[in-house]
Structures are given as C-alpha cells and as structure tokens.
Amino acid sequence: MRHSHIALALLTAAVLSACGGNGSSGGDQTLKNKYSAQVSFGDSLSDIGTYAVGTVKTLGGGKFGINGDLASVNPALTGKNWTELMAAQLGLPAPCPALTGLEGDATKGFAVAVTAHPGCYGYAQGGARVSNPVGPSNKLTGSPVGALTLPVATQVQNHLNATGGKFKGDELVLMMAGANDVFMQLAGLSAGGxxxxxxxxxxxxxxxxxxxxxxxxxxxxxxxxxxxxxxxxxxxxxxxxxxxxxxxxxxxxxxxxxxxxxxxxxxxxxxxxxxxxxxxxxxxxxxADYAAANGPKLVAAMAATGTELATLIKTRIVGNGANFVVVNNMPDIGTTPLGRSLDAGTNALVNSMVKAFNDALFAGVSADAKVLYVDAYAASHDQATNPGPYGLTNVTTPACDLTAPRNALGSSLVCNGTNLIAGDVSHYSFADEVHPTPFVQLLLARYVSKYMAQKGWL
Structure with missing residues (x-):
C-alpha cells in the first residue's frame, strides 16, 4: 500500500480530534452506515481491560499503554485504545471486556475469578495468539501474572456462542492479531538456541x-x-x-x-x-547455528498463522453473517524499542516473520468485499522512520518507567501517570518496549477511519 499522504492525513485528523473530540470540523458528518454494535477480537493492542482486576487494578493498570484519563494534563493522554476511539466515533457505547480475570499467583493478587460480562463484545486479550492458547504471561509460561490469553479462534467462538451462532450483519467487527505468535516463536527459538x-x-x-x-x-x-x-x-x-x-x-x-x-x-x-x-x-x-537452521521454520510458521487467521475470518466471521470486518495487519515490530534492541540477524528474522504473516493474511482476505484490509504495518513503519509529520516527538524510548519499584511488572499494563519517565511523553510512540501510547492509538483509529470512509463504510 502506498502511503505518501498518510502522515498529513493522520496528523490533520489527530489535531482535529484533540481540538474537537470526534473531528467534526464542518461538512456532512452523517455516517453512511449505522452500526448496531462493535465487536473486537485480538490481542493487547485492542484489549480494553481484561486484566483490570486484583493487583493490576490496584497498581492503576488494566490496559497496555498509559492507563488513566490524563486529558486534563495533556489531550493526547486519554488512556483509550483504537477500538474505544472507533466506538466513540460511531456513536456506540463505550466498549467493555467480554471477560475479566487472572489465573496467576494468588499470594501476589494475580488470581481473580474469570468473569463473563454478557453484552460486552471486547474479546481482545493481552497475550492472545491466533489459535495457540499459551501466549505471553499465561500461567503455563511460568508467569505469576497468569494472563488468560484466549486465542482469537476461541474469542470468535465465544461470541458466536453468546449470539446464537451468528453475526447480525450490522455490527462493525474489528480484528488485529499475530504479534504474540511472533513473540512466542522467538522465545522458543531463543530457548532452543x-x-x-x-x-x-x-x-x-x-x-x-x-x-x-x-x-x-x-x-x-x-x-x-x-x-x-x-x-x-x-x-x-x-x-x-x-x-x-x-x-x-x-x-x-x-x-x-x-x-x-x-x-x-x-x-x-x-x-x-x-x-x-x-x-x-x-x-x-x-x-548461532541453531538459529540459522531453525529461523526459516519460524517464517514458514508465521505464514501458516496468517493463512489460519484469514481462514478464520472468512469461515467463522464472514461465513456466519458479518458484513463489515476491519482487519488490521501486524504493525512493524522491527522498529519498536524491542525490535531495535535485537541484533541485526534477529531483527531481520522478525521482519521476515511479520512480512510472511501479513502477506498470507492479505492473500486470504483482500478479495472479500465484506473485509477491509488495513495496512497498519505501513503506517507504523512510516511513523518510526518519518515521525515529524505525525507529531511524534520520540519513536525509540518507552514513555513508561519500566523499572522496579515504580513499575512492579515492568510493563505498560500497570503504567499510569505515577510512573512515566520525566518530561512530556504525550507524543511518544511507545509506552513500553512494544505497546503504543494513547496518541499512537489515536493515529491508528484515524487511519482505520480513513480507509473505512474510502470504502463507503463511514
């Protein structure tokens, strides 16, 4: 996807949003489609509070970014992710997590009963993979947090179970996943090496x-x-x-x-x-020999995962009545703080894995008129290499202080106004090593909106 005009378009939208909420700046703002609900599937980039319980909640966390509405301090620090911003733009109720809970160490406050919330369609969970149930921070990894990490395949099935096996057809369905499959594949490669x-x-x-x-x-x-x-x-x-x-x-x-x-x-x-x-x-x-021998297998595995997600979208979502499905591909992991910290060979492997996944996903869904494929990779890569036009002031340093005792988990999951690094971080790209700040979440929401409008869905 060509993106020579992306920066200007997104910056304009961001400024309008900061000044006027939903960007209403004149002209006909009537939505072409009236959606009955918003349904979101995926991982931490779309998670709206699955783990906002127990110790995580006590620590002022719950979402992966900069938690808490700090808009009174800086309009860019809303604490909202792109799915919440999309719902507000569509005039829909604020989304809520379909499940909340943790399965971790009870002595540390990370064991909280898993609770379903009927009528809440925010299925995305931090750590979730496409079909494998063991993602980052899942109890089976040995993490004391015990993240649920229900895979996207299970998330979709849970929604079908809650709605009689069908989508009504007038919902907006949002999908964004794949990064945790990269992380877990890399972890396996590292352990083997x-x-x-x-x-x-x-x-x-x-x-x-x-x-x-x-x-x-x-x-x-x-x-x-x-x-x-x-x-x-x-x-x-x-x-x-x-x-x-x-x-x-x-x-x-x-x-x-x-x-x-x-x-x-x-x-x-x-x-x-x-x-x-x-x-x-x-x-x-x-x-090194182990990595060289097994790295190509990871690229092939990510291609298969991309195809798997495409098939899931076509058969389980579109195939069950959904007419408006936005599919964001995987952002550029190689230019995150984590990606930049890797040696050249590992960074190149990550880039190949991401490309393999995105190419397979595109091949599987792009021809479907009921699916809007959004190239989030292009936008995130451009932000990392050409930050100025987006209003980004730092694309390499996490905005959150990830060190103990200020941050007990070393993660943006418990990042908030009390444990940011010094200075104005409102227009930083990253909250931690991989998760975006609320400002970048806003850019993503506006990017998706732009392509929805071009397709006639807004």
Whole structure:
C-alpha cells in the first residue's frame, strides 16, 4: 500500500480530534452506515481491560499503554485504545471486556475469578495468539501474572456462542492479531538456541579441561579416562556447581602418576580459563547455528498463522453473517524499542516473520468485499522512520518507567501517570518496549477511519 499522504492525513485528523473530540470540523458528518454494535477480537493492542482486576487494578493498570484519563494534563493522554476511539466515533457505547480475570499467583493478587460480562463484545486479550492458547504471561509460561490469553479462534467462538451462532450483519467487527505468535516463536527459538549452546559449551569445557589436566600424567590416556569419569559423575550429581565439577576433575587428575603438580591452583587455574574460553566459543557457535537452521521454520510458521487467521475470518466471521470486518495487519515490530534492541540477524528474522504473516493474511482476505484490509504495518513503519509529520516527538524510548519499584511488572499494563519517565511523553510512540501510547492509538483509529470512509463504510 502506498502511503505518501498518510502522515498529513493522520496528523490533520489527530489535531482535529484533540481540538474537537470526534473531528467534526464542518461538512456532512452523517455516517453512511449505522452500526448496531462493535465487536473486537485480538490481542493487547485492542484489549480494553481484561486484566483490570486484583493487583493490576490496584497498581492503576488494566490496559497496555498509559492507563488513566490524563486529558486534563495533556489531550493526547486519554488512556483509550483504537477500538474505544472507533466506538466513540460511531456513536456506540463505550466498549467493555467480554471477560475479566487472572489465573496467576494468588499470594501476589494475580488470581481473580474469570468473569463473563454478557453484552460486552471486547474479546481482545493481552497475550492472545491466533489459535495457540499459551501466549505471553499465561500461567503455563511460568508467569505469576497468569494472563488468560484466549486465542482469537476461541474469542470468535465465544461470541458466536453468546449470539446464537451468528453475526447480525450490522455490527462493525474489528480484528488485529499475530504479534504474540511472533513473540512466542522467538522465545522458543531463543530457548532452543540457549539449550544447544549450553550443551555444546559444557561438552567442550569438559573435553578441553580433561585433556589439559591429563597432558602431563605418566599415562595421559589412562589419566584422561579417570578424570573424565570423575567430571561426569560430579556433573550428574544433583546440586553440583561449576566449582565442584572443576574440583572433582582436578582431584582425579592430581592422583594420577606423575601429575601431582596439577593440584596447585597456579597450574590448573589457567587450564580452567582456557577451557572456559573454548566453551564460550563453542556455545556461541552452536547457538548461532541453531538459529540459522531453525529461523526459516519460524517464517514458514508465521505464514501458516496468517493463512489460519484469514481462514478464520472468512469461515467463522464472514461465513456466519458479518458484513463489515476491519482487519488490521501486524504493525512493524522491527522498529519498536524491542525490535531495535535485537541484533541485526534477529531483527531481520522478525521482519521476515511479520512480512510472511501479513502477506498470507492479505492473500486470504483482500478479495472479500465484506473485509477491509488495513495496512497498519505501513503506517507504523512510516511513523518510526518519518515521525515529524505525525507529531511524534520520540519513536525509540518507552514513555513508561519500566523499572522496579515504580513499575512492579515492568510493563505498560500497570503504567499510569505515577510512573512515566520525566518530561512530556504525550507524543511518544511507545509506552513500553512494544505497546503504543494513547496518541499512537489515536493515529491508528484515524487511519482505520480513513480507509473505512474510502470504502463507503463511514
């Protein structure tokens, strides 16, 4: 999608919204379509308060951004996300979360009964993936927060269950998902690379140290066997430490004929250091090799996820009566603070994953007249690389102080007026490492509105 005029259009809309609420600046503002309701599916970018319970609520949080209406301080800090702004523009009631609750650590206030709210159609949940139920901060990841992370497929089914299996046809349906699949795929790659690196490093450390310790023995081969056996035995013992493993190897080496000198730290110390250096090199190579071998699989997996979401939209949403479905593709993760912190190779992999997902999603839904595909990637990328025309003052630094004790979770989920960084952050792009500020949420809402108007849906 070409976006040479995006910046000017969005900035104008943002200014109008800040000055006059819904942007009514003259002319015919009558909506071409009167929607009966707004239904939203997706992840944290659209979550309107699934986790605004327990400790999260006590900490002044509940949504992923800058929580709380701080418009009296700065008009850009409304605390609203794009789905809330869309509802206001359409004259619909403020959206409410379909479910609230947490399944985390009860001792920390993160276990709050999951409660359904009939008539509330904000199904998006922070951490949600397309079909996998285990997203970031889900209890099965070991997180004490215990985010629900109901996948989009389940969100859609829950709505169908609540409405007799059909959409009425006059709702506006909003969809935005996919980023958490990227994050979880990357986490899996990182864990696999770490495991491969650790295994290679340990093996190299052991073999190198054994060889060095045995070199001056009367019978190096026999000494190496004894030293290796001692090292392996200690390594397998529950509660062993790096120091205890070294001491076991050195002890076995020192009793070998002709090798008593190795018991001195001045002798074995440099050997340990050399073995550690060799282990570090081997571990880094093994980790890099693992990433190189498995990275392409992640790109393919994201393409499959994009196709999966497209099929879900066509069969379960449009196929069940929805006539107005807005589908935002995945924003540019590579230019978020998180993306910028990655090494070049990992950042390139992220970009490939996002592109694969977006391309597959576009291929699956773009031809359907009942679906409006919105290129949120183009807008977010342009904002990150050309921020001035959007009124953005910072596109690299999180607006929220993510350090303890000011931010107990290190997340925008509990970010509010009490734990922002110093200075005026109202026109920053990011609240934390990946989530946008309310100002960028407003830009997204206006971007979507622009394309809805072009399609004749506004």
């Amino acid at each position: 770490t495991a491969a690196g650790t295994a290679a490093g340990n093996a190299t450390f052991g073999s190198t140290l054994v060889g060095l310790l045995a070199a001056d023995a009367t019978n190096p081969q026999a000494a190496a066997q004894a030293i290796g056996a001692a090292l392996q035995t200690e390594s397998a013992r529950p509660g062993h430490t790096d120091t205890s493993v070294v001491q076991a190897a050195v002890g076995a080496a020192a009793v070998q004929p002709g090798n008593s000198a190795v018991a001195s730290v001045s002798v074995y110390g440099p050997m340990v250091a050399k073995a550690q250096a060799a282990a570090a090199t081997a571990g880094a190579k093994a980790g």
